[in-house]
Amino acid sequence: MLLRMSSLFLRTLRDDPADAEVPSHKLLVRAGYVRRVAPGIYSWLPLGKIVLENVARVVREEMNRMGGQEVLFPALLPREYYEATGRWTEYGDNIFRLKDRKGGDYLLGPTHEELFTDMVKSEYSSYKDFPVTLYQIQTKYRDEARPRAGILRGREFVMKDSYSFDLDDDGLKRSYEQHREAYIKIFDRLGLRYKIVFATSGAMGGSASEEFLAPTPTGEDTFVNCHTCGYAANAEAVTTPAPAARAIEGLPAQQVLDTPGTPTIETLVDFLNTNNGLGITAADTLKNVVFKVTYPGSDKAELLVVGVPGDREVDAKRLEAALAPGEAAIFEEFHKQPGLVKGYIGPQVLKDLGIRYLVDPRVVTGTAWVTGANEAGKHAVNVVAGRDFHPDGTIEAAEVRAGDTCPRCGSELSLDRGIEIGHIFQLGRKYADAASLDALGPDGKPVRITMGSYGVGVSRSVAVIAEQWHDELGLVWPREVAPADVHIVGTGKDNQIEVALQLATELEARGLRVLVDDRPSVSPGVKFKDAELLGLPTILVIGRGLAQGVAELRDRVTGEKQEIPIAEAVERIAALV
Ligand code: ATP
Ligand code: MG
DSSP: OEEETTTSSOOOOSSOOTTOOSHHHHHHHHTTSEEEEETTEEEEOHHHHHHHHHHHHHHHHHHHHTTOEEOOOOSEEEHHHHHHTTHHHHTGGGSOEEEOTTOOEEEEOSOOHHHHHHHHHHHOOBGGGOOEEEEEEEEEEOOOSSOBTTTTBOSEEEEEEEEEEESSHHHHHHHHHHHHHHHHHHHHHTTOOOEEEEOOOGGGOOSOEEEEEEEOTTOSEEEEEOTTTOOEEETTTOOOOOOOOOOOTTOOOOEEEEOTTOOSHHHHHHHHHHHSOOOOOGGGBEEEEEEEEEOTTSOOEEEEEEEEETTSOBOHHHHHHHHTTSEEEEOOOGGGSTTOOTTOOOGGGHHHHTOEEEEOTTOOTTOEEEEEEEETTEEEEEEEBTTTBOOSEEOOOBOOOTTOBOTTTOSBOEEEEEEEEEEEEEEETHHHHHHTOEEEOTTSOEEEOEEEEEEEEHHHHHHHHHHHSEETTEEOOOTTTSSOSEEEEEOSSSSHHHHHHHHHHHHHHTTOOEEEEOOTTOOHHHHHHHHHHHTOSEEEEESGGGGGTEEEEEETTTOOEEEEEHHHHHHHHHHHO
16 A cells, blocks of 8 residues: 555644644544544544554454454444334433335434344244354444434444343353453454453343453543552442441430421531531441433333432442432422422431332441431431331442542552443343244244343543543554554655655565655655644655665654665565564
């Protein structure tokens, strides 16, 4: 491959685009790799398309190596498939829906479990056919609430999705492990730094699940990390170690106090410390938040009170994951629920009201709390779990903080931000059940198939690589994904450009991918700036040294520069690749 800057369809920009906040977005636009069409919808220019294809190639090679077989499904899909699994409704506003000329409902596929399941069902029927893993690299559509950061969170994006089909749980575990290993190879080859973290399987209803998160300060996912034992989990999946239950005997009796004008934790703590000399902190209070929980596609709705230590908020994402597929909304219609007094809710009455009450795992039997007394302007102290109230269970919904206790080893957890680049999970039989996907076993009896589902953000990876690999001058591509191996810059009034082109041709003949700056009337300064911005790993400058037979070899990663004889340039560069 030989690309000539004199004819390459490329315009670099001097300034950052006005709508860009994160480095990858700024640089990919400035370097002419992508262009915005609409929010979350981008076009790929020639250099960007090459990088995207390089990422896809690495993914494809590793998927094939692990025994996956590539297929391709349409993006435009009829409603029926998603109706059968309930996801036509479950997806809500997140999918693009459209109608054909006859009024039939269609959607643009956000993910393809249904289609894969159906295809396997129609082609395979015997236990001898299994296991099988199929994958595709395809464009997905999701009407994301907040498309962001260029191609990082698009509404149209390229994903590799694969699905494993096994006869039993052990088979599924094997398929899952194979994917895990393949993903490690993929992300290593892409030059990405990442962390494998425990995840919840959420609405998909599976068991084991892990995410590959690329740590970056601009990431939208929060995850915890234990530097002592290596435990890592996304915020939704972190478990809170419960302290041991304590003896109830001998604890002072519950006492109701007048606390006028204290509907918030802050005002309450302040009041009790000033007026009652208690010396408490927010962590000694029990905050009770009321939610209305609904279930997609069902009329069922219930009230749920969640109790968390008062120094913590209920984290909406953790709550959502804990209740999935149920959806929780803050309850505001207090006039419709006598017994619940806004700002003064305590758990003592919830059993009598028939309202479900779930608490943070720290609220164990024998712990005493300051909480609402279910009367305006009154709170109760010494309210003991297991004596004065009896929760219906625990829920992981309180916010997670740096310094929280590691559930595995007890050390302090740190909190980091990352971007999800891959996700593997054991789906189990949800889709196989919906489609009655069975294989006929050796004894003639049907065996229900168990599935795994695995995704890689192909277009997102391009942005994440850029996010992790850049400096103040521009992009710095790892060789495996770089749009070319070497960027040859010819600059000067003698025959520098001719020599540059000649070297480019020789390198191309050796199988290298070469970009040569052969623009006749562009200043050396502009050419150097472009070379740094475009970010190819090796830069060779044919300039003033030509008369002495020397060129300058630059390493874009280290910034190191050295003079080398032009006669050796081809050998030297070929050896680098
Ligand atoms: P996120 O939490 O970032 O929205 P997700 O949990 O919805 O991701 P999956 O449905 O598991 O993601 O999709 C598989 C992979 O596809 C993700 O790991 C991610 O790399 C990529 N991906 C998901 N949504 C987008 C998007 N809007 N734009 C680009 N890539 C995406
Ligand atoms: Mg998503």
